[in-house]
Amino acid sequence: MQKFKSYTLNKLEKIPQLSGLSEEQMEEIKIVSSIYPFKTNNYVLENLIDWNNIPNDPIFRLNFPHKEMLIPEHFEQLKRVRATGTKEELKEVIYNIRMKLNPHPAGQKELNGAFLEEKKLEGIQHKYKDILLFFPSQSQTCHAYCTFCFRWPQFINDLDFKIQSKEIDPLLKYLSENPQITEVLFTGGDPMIMNSRVLDSYIEPLLKVDSIKTIRIGTKALSYWPYKFTTDEDAEGMLNVLRKITKAGKHLGFMAHFNHPKELEPPVVKEAIDKLRSIGAVIRTQSPLLRFINNDAKTWTTMWEKQVQLGCIPYYMFLPRDTGAQHYFAETLENAHKLYTEAIRNCSGLASTAKGPVMSMTHGKVEILGVKNNSYTLRYVKHRDHSKTFKTFIAEPITPNPMWIDDLVEVKEEVPNY
Ligand SMILES: *Cc1c(COP(=O)(O)O)cnc(C)c1O
Numbered sequence: 001m002q003k004f005k006s007y008t009l010n011k012l013e014k015i016p017q018l019s020g021l022s023e024e025q026m027e028e029i030k031i032v033s034s035i036y037p038f039k040t041n042n043y044v045l046e047n048l049i050d051w052n053n054i055p056n057d058p059i060f061r062l063n064f065p066h067k068e069m070l071i072p073e074h075f076e077q078l079k080r081v082r083a084t085g086t087k088e089e090l091k092e093v094i095y096n097i098r099m100k101l102n103p104h105p106a107g108q109k110e111l112n113g114a115f116l117e118e119k120k121l122e123g124i125q126h127k128y129k130d131i132l133l134f135f136p137s138q139s140q141t142c143h144a145y146c147t148f149c150f151r152w153p154q155f156i157n158d159l160d161f162k163i164q165s166k167e168i169d170p171l172l173k174y175l176s177e178n179p180q181i182t183e184v185l186f187t188g189g190d191p192m193i194m195n196s197r198v199l200d201s202y203i204e205p206l207l208k209v210d211s212i213k214t215i216r217i218g219t220k221a222l223s224y225w226p227y228k229f230t231t232d233e234d235a236e237g238m239l240n241v242l243r244k245i246t247k248a249g250k251h252l253g254f255m256a257h258f259n260h261p262k263e264l265e266p267p268v269v270k271e272a273i274d275k276l277r278s279i280g281a282v283i284r285t286q287s288p289l290l291r292f293i294n295n296d297a298k299t300w301t302t303m304w305e306k307q308v309q310l311g312c313i314p315y316y317m318f319l320p321r322d323t324g325a326q327h328y329f330a331e332t333l334e335n336a337h338k339l340y341t342e343a344i345r346n347c348s349g350l351a352s353t354a355k356g357p358v359m360s361m362t363h364g365k366v367e368i369l370g371v372k373n374n375s376y377t378l379r380y381v382k383h384r385d386h387s388k389t390f391k392t393f394i395a396e397p398i399t400p401n402p403m404w405i406d407d408l409v410e411v412k413e414e415v416p417n418y
Pocket residue numbers: 125127128131132133185360365382
């Protein structure tokens with residue numbers, strides 16, 4: 001059995017693989033980790049990162065913060081205050097920088113709330129008609145953290161930005177009042193950080209709700225800790241709880257987060273996928289497109305083909321959200337569309353199922369369909385106003401090299417406009 005061993009900022013010096021780094025490199029990691037939460041674990045360190053290829057190794061970039069994630073002004077300010085300031089000053093600088101990083105983009109807090117008798121429910125987001133996001137309080141962390149994570153405010157205790165719920169009752173009540181909701185998506189953090197007993201306390205009551213046809217689990221455990229489903233002491237227990245979902249005749253959808261084909265290579269990943277498929281789970285995969293990690297068409301083709309071989313279904317290619325280090329990770333919209341097209345073109349039909357490139361923004365999820373002469377054809381693959389879902393529209397840039405939907409302005413609706 002593999003024992004889970006995690007490392008956060010205060011245990012950075014204890015990571016054996018970092019012993020070759022210079023003091024300056026260590027200091028850089030510490031500075032950036034004072035803003036973005038850092039966490040790694042023994043599986044990632046030993047199986048996913050190629051230590052002969054740092055700092056450019058894609059999984060190192062995925063998991064370890066690096067200087068360029070902060071704008072130079074913030075980096076220098078932190079460096080200075082760390083060297084010469086008081087604890088209080090440092091705390092204030094960290095807080096101020098974090099607030100500038102748009103910790104809750106796309107109106108998540110204000111717009112996506114779920115209400116019962118005018119009272120806002122904790123840990124629930126209801127943006128799209130038929131699907132609800134549920135944030136169990138026990139899943140507000142992950143087995144390791146991704147540097148580009150747009151959920152990073154969830155992991156920081158002193159920011160008042162957590163979305164979480166300890167209780168299932170308000171959720172059940174909300175579902176009974178909203179029978180149009182057919183799906184509940186467990187998210188976080190990573191719900192697969194929960195143990196089987198806690199997960200069961202949420203799943204068991206949900207199974208009795210007839211209107212719920214699908215339970216989805218958004219997770220990166222297959223990448224960051226696949227033992228969760230294989231050799232962990234609680235692995236059988238987890239599988240037993242999850243099996244109840246399919247036994248009850250509901251769809252069990254795993255939304256697995258993989259950013260690079262390297263994450264699919266260790267044999268234990270196949271074992272974990274086989275276990276999940278054996279209980280009837282359907283595993284769909286998603287990832288953002290990220291500079292320095294996977295911004296290469298061949299990487300995506302390889303990743304999607306390999307996923308299909310393992311029995312997964314490619315589902316979304318996202319663009320990194322406008323929170324945190326977007327300036328560092330984002331490609332231009334045009335490059336993203338080119339790369340997506342090239343990647344899909346080289347895939348077998350079965351591996352070309354991913355929608356993309358997709359931006360998740362205030363009104364919905366928007367897919368880039370084409371770019372020509374500075375004119376962007378876009379489509380809402382999902383819109384909070386259900387009648388606009390799948391509407392196509394044309395937009396033009398308001399800045400050179402647009403990287404996000406805010407850099408465009410809608411100029412006209414396209415067909416179909418029913
Ligand atoms: C993406 C998303 C979903 C799920 O969307 P699908 O396209 O059905 O996978 C649900 N709720 C929110 C808030 C989302 O952002």
